[in-house]
Amino acid sequence: MATYAVGDIQGCFAELQALLQLVNFNENDQLWLVGDLVNRGPDSLATLRFIKNLGPRAKVVLGNHDLHLLAVYYSGAKLKKSDTLQAILAASDCEALMHWLKGQPLVHFDPQLNVLMVHAGIPKTWTLNQTLDRAKEVEASLQGDHCVQFFEHMYGNTPNLWRESLTGYDRLRCITNTLTRMRFCLSGQQLDLKFKGEIGKQPPELTPWFEFYDQSIPRGPATPQILFGHWAALMGQTQHKNIIALDTGCVWGEKLTAICIETQQLYSTASLKK
């Protein structure tokens, strides 16, 4: 049995199939997905159906594009010009797919493997248990009776600095933005949420979240490995062996990447985008 974690698919279903073939993915294996299963790419509907049908063999965390799709479906959020979500919204099984997607977590932690998966990243001040608890606050809102209100309040870049005293939708928005949209932070840990580019080209006041995180975590075997996506411009490079970036820009014409968690072997298949 092997566990493969795959970077942002964003509807690149053919590349996902090619990658699974490359690793000889079989019925004893588990598939982890770092989120952004859908949007911008050509076949988000087939991607969602395939992963849902894996049942308990798939572990998914939600990304910002997945949450956007849910907000469009549940609260009538507007589609953007570049969204490629129409086929899902028109599908006969749309409701079942959305219900399944809405039930997925923002963070997945496997204590046996000692691996934590999140779409964007973890702030340096959040312990593992705090991270799981804060993710659960958002998950409870998504899965509860008031998910429409959650989606109506989800969009926005503020508050950009986490504090425990935050309440209500400001608190849920800050947790959601941190776990699903963070890339660069200011020195005081404020989220930037605007600059998406390569490291080295950012404004001087910005630092990647994982540099702060790496400086703050205790060293040793108990520290979980972090798997994340969301940041195609990194092309898999963080320079930290326990912080693994899996988004390698398949939807932008680059490649789709997976890591076998047990062996730490990386695999990738080229984008089919013309």
Ligand SMILES: [Mn+2]
């Ligand atoms: Mn993303």
